[in-house]
Amino acid sequence: MTLKTQLFAAGAALALMAAPAAFAQDAGADATMSNDAAASAPATAPATGAASFTDTQVEGFAEAMTDVQSLNEEYGPKVTAETDATAQATLQQEMNTKMTAAVEESGLTAEEYNQIAAAAQTDAELRARIGQAMQADAGTSADASAEVEATESDPEM
Numbered sequence: 613m614t615l616k617t618q619l620f621a622a623g624a625a626l627a628l629m630a631a632p633a634a635f636a637q638d639a640g641a642d643a644t645m646s647n648d649a650a651a652s653a654p655a656t657a658p659a660t661g662a663a664s665f666t667d668t669q670v671e672g673f674a675e676a677m678t679d680v681q682s683l684n685e686e687y688g689p690k691v692t693a694e695t696d697a698t699a700q701a702t703l704q705q706e707m708n709t710k711m712t713a714a715v716e717e718s719g720l721t722a723e724e725y726n727q728i729a730a731a732a733q734t735d736a737e738l739r740a741r742i743g744q745a746m747q748a749d750a751g752t753s754a755d756a757s758a759e760v761e762a763t764e765s766d767p768e769m
Contacts, residue, residue, distance in 0.1 A: 665728055665738065667745075672718035673728045674745035679714035680725075683707055 665673075687707035694700040715725045732738045 664731070665741075667741075669720060669724060669728065670738070670741045671745045671749070672720045673725060674742050674749055676715045676718035676720060676725055677729075677742070678746065678749070679718070680711050683710050683714065 684707070687703060687710075691700055691703045691707065694703055712722055715722050718725075720728075728738070728742075732742060
């Protein structure tokens with residue numbers, strides 16, 4: 613494993629640790645469980661682990677996590693800096709709406725996203741799969757960027 617791959621994997625693991633907190637802030641009824649459901653979830657939820665999630669779900673999670681983190685980085689400071697409670701709540705709701713949309717655009721429900729994030733907290737194999745999906749997505753993005761740059765610099769392409 614190269615140093616670049618190790619650093620990427622470490623960064624992905626750290627990012628994953630923050631993912632549930634970023635999306636769990638969503639106060640919308642569609643995106644999170646009620647307090648009663650959340651309290652009983654561990655007793656009634658099926659076992660979740662790396663094998664419980666399809667490659668498509670893991671890839672969708674990796675894509676959504678990147679978007680959710682970007683939104684959290686964009687809106688977090690704004691929400692924190694806002695002194696007016698109403699304006700702060702409006703910004704928080706706007707961020708939550710965009711996070712939910714990002715998750716749904718990745719092909720997951722908010723509940724599935726939260727389940728994968730929770731399972732990844734204790735499942736090293738799942739974290740590794742997510743890291744691989746993120747790395748593959750980053751590689752695809754880098755390849756596309758290089759292709760665009762090459763096309764822009766060479767008018768004959």
